[in-house]
Amino acid sequence: MNPQPLIKSKQAEKSINGVSTQVVCTEFSNYIFVVLTQYGKIGTLISITPDSKTGDITTPMYTSKVLLGKDEALTHVCAKHLATFISQESGSRPVLLGLALKDGSIESINIMKELIKSCQVW
Template sequence: MSSPEPIIRSRQTQKDVNGVSTQVVCTEFSNYIFIVLTQYGKIGSLISVTPDSRSNDISTPTFSTKVLLGKDEPLTHVCAKNLATFVSQEAGNRPVLLGLALKDSSLDSIKQIKDIIQSCKVW
């Protein structure tokens, strides 16, 4: 008898990004993907990234970001969109809930973190 597949799938990893220890946890729920990216060991700001259904051009989907908890700064929205839109698209345009606590949000770090997210793929 095979073991049943878990109801909630989750994967996590830890890697250094530009010398800063970075933990990533990706969890798939039935209606959204939950990702925690932390360099502080805390969830940090909680951001909702959702595909925008008002877009008329299907070839270029747009995404809305909303800070649910934490600092509502422009850089938070930019980082969230860069880190979560590809996840949403690969997961069939499901919304992404992103916990973000980064010491280093440089472009190079964001690119490395995207690769780490890809390695924790559960969708």
């Protein structure tokens, strides 16, 4: 019998609009770590956490905070769009997301979301 690894991780690569895109998803006990890159680097590191202050549990709110890199509005929008479903599917765990993107169009982001789903470890 093979023991289960303490840390589960999966990775995938796909060409999106002619740009090679890699994703690595790693599950830790208290959060999910996802790196989505088109540069081969971690890039901007964003923390996305479920907001426990909301009274309506049917529409959870998420807080994003840039930990490393440029703190721009578009970064928060992309991060929340990509990480919200991860948190919801993993039992409202926080997500640590590394983004290094050349193409941030909504069409590409939706394809990247499907790429992340293919590496599901939660």
